[in-house]
Amino acid sequence: MSMLDEALREEASSRRDRSFVGRIKDIIPWKGDSLRELIRKTVFIVAVGVLAKSAYDAYIYNFGSKDMINDQQYISDLFNNPEAAETTAPDVEDAPNVTVNEDENADVPATDNPAQEETPVNPEDLKYPAGMMPNFRPIYDINPDVVGYISIDGIYIDDSLPEDERELAINYAVVQGEDNDYYLSHDIYKKEKDYGALYIDHRATVAGENRSSNVTIYGHDMKTGYYFGSLDAYKKGATFVSEHRIVDFSTLYEREKYIIFGCFLVSVHEEDDNQPIFRYHNCVEFNTPEDFDYWYANVMYRNYYKTDIDCDINDEYLTLSTCSNEIYDSRFVIVARKLRDGEDPSVYEYKANPRAHKPAKLYTAYGNVAPVDDGPDYQIYQPEE
Numbered sequence: 001m002s003m004l005d006e007a008l009r010e011e012a013s014s015r016r017d018r019s020f021v022g023r024i025k026d027i028i029p030w031k032g033d034s035l036r037e038l039i040r041k042t043v044f045i046v047a048v049g050v051l052a053k054s055a056y057d058a059y060i061y062n063f064g065s066k067d068m069i070n071d072q073q074y075i076s077d078l079f080n081n082p083e084a085a086e087t088t089a090p091d092v093e094d095a096p097n098v099t100v101n102e103d104e105n106a107d108v109p110a111t112d113n114p115a116q117e118e119t120p121v122n123p124e125d126l127k128y129p130a131g132m133m134p135n136f137r138p139i140y141d142i143n144p145d146v147v148g149y150i151s152i153d154g155i156y157i158d159d160s161l162p163e164d165e166r167e168l169a170i171n172y173a174v175v176q177g178e179d180n181d182y183y184l185s186h187d188i189y190k191k192e193k194d195y196g197a198l199y200i201d202h203r204a205t206v207a208g209e210n211r212s213s214n215v216t217i218y219g220h221d222m223k224t225g226y227y228f229g230s231l232d233a234y235k236k237g238a239t240f241v242s243e244h245r246i247v248d249f250s251t252l253y254e255r256e257k258y259i260i261f262g263c264f265l266v267s268v269h270e271e272d273d274n275q276p277i278f279r280y281h282n283c284v285e286f287n288t289p290e291d292f293d294y295w296y297a298n299v300m301y302r303n304y305y306k307t308d309i310d311c312d313i314n315d316e317y318l319t320l321s322t323c324s325n326e327i328y329d330s331r332f333v334i335v336a337r338k339l340r341d342g343e344d345p346s347v348y349e350y351k352a353n354p355r356a357h358k359p360a361k362l363y364t365a366y367g368n369v370a371p372v373d374d375g376p377d378y379q380i381y382q383p384e385e
Contacts, residue, residue, distance in 0.1 A: 068187070068195055072226065075173050075188060078138040079149055132252045139173050140252075143188050147206045148174040149250045150198065150217065154243065155233060157225045169230035174217055174249075176200040184218070195220050198227060203284050207251035213286040214295070216319040221332075228322035234263045234334055238305050238350040246345060247336050249318055258318045258336035259345045261309040264302035265358050268329045272361040275375050278302065280333055281321065286313050293378040299335050301376035302358070306351045310383035311337050327361050 183199035219228035286292040292313040316338040324332035360370035
């Protein structure tokens with residue numbers, strides 16, 4: 001019986017149409033197909049579709065899209081160069097879907113102070129938070145979730161271009177949602193995009209008297225260098241960090257500068273390390289000295305670099321967080337302190353830290369033995385008197 005089956009298969013194979021149309025018939029449902037053939041072809045087509053969609057999503061997640069690049073340039077021009085923004089405006093279909101309640105702003109509030117009545121209030125101003133810097137207004141019109149703008153000078157997408165044609169790698173508006181999930185997959189126009197947006201931890205207060213001790217900004221590690229893809233450069237060594245030590249971060253109300261003092265790698269899984277995982281993203285408020293000591297000791301314990309930049313609980317901090325490719329589910333984190341009044345950021349030095357703690361899995365994945373130590377100790381990182 002098996003010999004007969006083999007003969008029938010050979011006969012069917014010899015009768016198979018090898019033409020282009022014949023090959024198409026082998027793949028897609030065709031008139032006269034048996035139920036079994038219809039099922040086989042349908043399953044094949046669905047599988048190919050799923051594979052293609054997954055490949056496309058992976059590409060967009062890692063490399064972005066033309067829309068992402070154009071939107072980034074437009075938002076940058078709105079903030080830094082309004083005249084140029086007129087030539088880089090997105091298509092009408094990409095225009096912001098934000099409306100203003102005209103009825104709410106139609107009447108200017110009355111006042112009992114005659115002197116104030118002499119100075120009319122522009123109803124247009126009532127759309128914006130009091131005291132907001134003017135260059136945020138066009139971005140706020142696009143998305144009122146915008147809370148800041150970040151840039152790092154001297155780091156470009158393509159260093160090979162002439163200097164006047166280079167594009168800053170980190171030069172973005174920053175938003176803040178009601179949770180830490182929405183902007184992971186939505187851009188500044190609130191469109192669903194795999195590359196998301198740069199966004200601040202929803203628990204943090206970004207500006208004002210109640211500004212959080214530590215504000216964390218999250219961004220995807222784009223392979224093209226966009227978003228936080230260029231932060232990998234801070235792994236290059238102390239010289240690079242020294243030359244790119246300043247982060248410009250503007251809130252809606254003021255321009256601020258921060259000096260980088262920490263760069264480290266962490267895993268998100270306890271089993272990946274021989275020390276407790278550092279949940280840096282949960283360090284939002286330093287309400288007690290113990291809160292600050294825990295955070296600071298853990299940063300310096302893992303820090304790729306040694307520096308003489310001193311820090312204390314009264315300073316304000318900015319944390320930049322992105323995925324890293326050393327090991328699965330790891331994060332590369334950069335920490336900066338707000339410059340103090342009159343402080344000269346150029347006086348500080350950076351040196352490599354050969355004892356920086358890294359996840360144990362980073363060693364074992366390459367067949368090495370992970371170093372064993374006693375963990376972070378705040379006293380070690382106290383500045384010398």
